[in-house]
Amino acid sequence: MRIVVDRDLCDGIGMCQSMAHxxxxxxxxxxxxxxxxxxxxxxxxxxxxxxxxCPVLALSLEG
Structure with a gap:
C-alpha cells in the first residue's frame, strides 16, 4: 500500500502526525x-x- 497526500488540500493541521507519528x-x-x-x-x-x-481529507491509501 502507499500513502497519498493531496498537497493542494493539506493545511498542516497535524491530526495524522498525532495519530501516526x-x-x-x-x-x-x-x-x-x-x-x-x-x-x-x-x-x-x-x-x-x-x-x-484528516479534517480536510488530504490523505488516502492506495492498494
Whole structure:
C-alpha cells in the first residue's frame, strides 16, 4: 500500500502526525512529510484511522 497526500488540500493541521507519528511529520512551516510512503500491511488499521482523522481529507491509501 502507499500513502497519498493531496498537497493542494493539506493545511498542516497535524491530526495524522498525532495519530501516526512514525509515518507523518510536520516541519516548522507546517508542511506535512510522509516518513514512510510504502508501509507494511500490518499498519493499515493505524493508518486508516490517521487518514480518516484528516479534517480536510488530504490523505488516502492506495492498494
Amino acid at each position: 512514525e509515518f507523518f511529520e510536520l516541519d516548522d512551516d507546517d508542511v506535512m512529510h510522509v516518513l514512510e510512503e510504502n508501509p507494511g500491511e500490518e499498519h493499515r488499521k493505524q493508518l486508516t484511522a490517521a487518514i480518516n482523522s
